[in-house]
Amino acid sequence: MKGKFLVVVLAVMLVLTCAGCKCKHETWIEATCSTPKTCADCEYTEGEPLTHEWKEATCTEAKTCKLCNETEGAPAGHEWAAATCTTPKTCTVCEVTEGEVLVHELSEATCTEAATCVDCGYEEGDALGHTPGDWVETLNMVTACTETTQSCTVCGEDLEFKEESLTTLIDGTVFAFTAEEFTQRLGYMFEEYGFDYTTEAVVGDDGTYFTGVVGDGVYVAVIGFVTESDTLVIGSTRNEKNISSMAGIYYTTDGTEIAYIFMGMIGACDPALSMEDVATICTNSALEYENGGGWAYNGLSYYFEDVDDGVATSIYIDAAYE
Ligand SMILES: [Zn+2]
Ligand SMILES: [Zn+2]
Ligand SMILES: [Zn+2]
Ligand SMILES: [Zn+2]
Ligand SMILES: [Zn+2]
Secondary structure, three states, X not given: XXXXXXXXXXXXXXXXXXXXXXXXXXXXXXXXXXXXXXEOOOOOEEOOOOOOOEEOOOOOOOEEEOOOOOEEOOOOOXXXXXXXXXXXXXXXXXXXXXXXXXOOOEOOOOOOOOEEEXXXXXXXOOOOOOOEEEEEEEEEOOOXXXXXXXXXXXOOOEEEEEEEEOOXXXXXXEEOOOHHHHHHHHHHHHHHHOOOOEEEEEEOOOOEEXXXXXXXXXXXXXXXXXXXXXXEOEHHHOOOOOEEEEEEEEOOOOHHHHHHHHHHHHHHHOOOOOHHHHHHHHHHHHHHHHOOOOXXXXXXXXXXXXXXXXXXXXXXXXXXXX
């Protein structure tokens, strides 16, 4: 009987002391990065701890476990791009900024451009605008025009331009052009009229200055100049305004060619004439030549004249020979 009781007691004791062994592990603590899944009642564990799930380091935070927040190493630090006049110092990775933008480096405003940042092109204010100066008048003897120009006193740019044709090239008893200018003007007239001639300076052995008329690569005429004191214009005086008459001498006997060249001379001497007027004067002076005279028009007289080898055409300022 006594022995039977002991067995029972031992059995109860066994049940009590082995409570842990009999735990049904009903309440689990989930595994973490440092501990495996664990029974809350008996601390019995199962499996392995989790492995860290690392989140890469950023500019400001070290490499960190998403599960347990454990960190490793140091933050990466910002990668700064220097400040400019449009953006402050900025991290190229996370775009965080620090401080202020730089001040623009402005150029001086000009007549046509506002003050402009040399670095970024930012414009501040307006362009200053031009400062118109006085009108300056120049004579263009090639086109027989008065050219009037107004320029900016600050930058020198031409702002306005006016052109007015001269009505005469007679200046008292001489022409307003020099022999050199006449040479260029005659070339201009040939072009205006559509005649196929060019002109160039020809200086003779004795220094006499002529306008050479070139057609088809050869001289077809030369025009000589006479001053009021009845001397020929020579090379050294070809830039003086001293011509009171001129004469064209021809190397051609072609009447049409002579007429074209004389028309050029007529038009070059009187800027008020139309091409039709010029043709009429040429015809009239040819007709008067038959009577031994010339044709006067608008202060000038026009002649066909006999010379050794043929014909010459001349133009005189009436006032110089009155
Ligand atoms: Zn348990
Ligand atoms: Zn972790
Ligand atoms: Zn950053
Ligand atoms: Zn700037
Ligand atoms: Zn200006």
